[in-house]
Amino acid sequence: MFLHYSKLPFSLRTLFTGALITLGFGYVFAMIQVYTVHAGLDGKPGIDANDIAIAYSGNANTNKLQEALNGPMMANAPSRERRAIIDWASDGADQAQFQKDIKPILDSRCMRCHDGHASGAPLFTTFEAFVSYAKPDTGMSLATLVRVSHIHLFGMTFIFFVLGLIFNHAYVRPAWLKSLVIAIPFLTIVTDIGSWYLTKLNTNFAWIIIASGALMGASFAFQWFVSMYQLWFYKYSEADSAFPPPPKSV
Secondary structure, three states, X not given: OOXXXXXXXXXXXXXXXXXXXXXXHHHHHHHHHHHHXXXXXXXXXXXXXXXXXXXXXXXXXXXXXXXXXXXXXXXXXXXXXXXXXXXXXXXXXXXHHHHHHHHHHHHHHOHHHHOOOOOOOOOOOOHHXXXXXXXXXXXXXHHHHHHXXXXXHHHHHHHHHHHHXXXXXXXXXOHHHXXXXXXXXXXXXXXXXXXXHHHOOOHHHHHHHHHHHHHHHHHHHHHHHXXXXXXXXXXXXXXXXXXXXXXXXX
């Protein structure tokens, strides 16, 4: 028993469409952000379980500067300058060498974002702040994980509540499949975030992060496309309803 889109006023269907389009763009950009942040952390192109494991558990053989310069920040400096910074960090991050060789590169290539003007970019205004990223990578700190966890729990719950509320007006049978599709994102949010912490103990949990993200994305895509199609193109029949109208008397 549900109210199909065809029974809703045009204004409400327009509202649902606008919300779906905005959520769709938001999800695409979220996936792009995940790729740019995690891709290449293991020194190889693309993104895989090793990159996810390094992001959360760290890598004693590298540091955050090297990961960034070989990954998302690669395009911001030529290879010669990036190699100079990586070698400096690997050789002990000497302060005198920093002032002579590294700070000029930092000033010309990095400070336009790392001087406090770019939201979310680490501050590199002091030697102490910069050198902290040259230490062996231990992955996300517990404080960072807790902060990101509560943001994701609130944000993703809101997103999938709105999406599920819209999808609830779609005709999908059997009914248990419709309920399962709505429930999957909320289950995978828990397994995804829980595996962030577990990956710090065992890197194999990175596969659960990937599987959770894949299921979440599949559910999002299914709800989005079914809802958008049935909002404007699907010809719903009263015979499809669980409670069709009574037959007309002869």
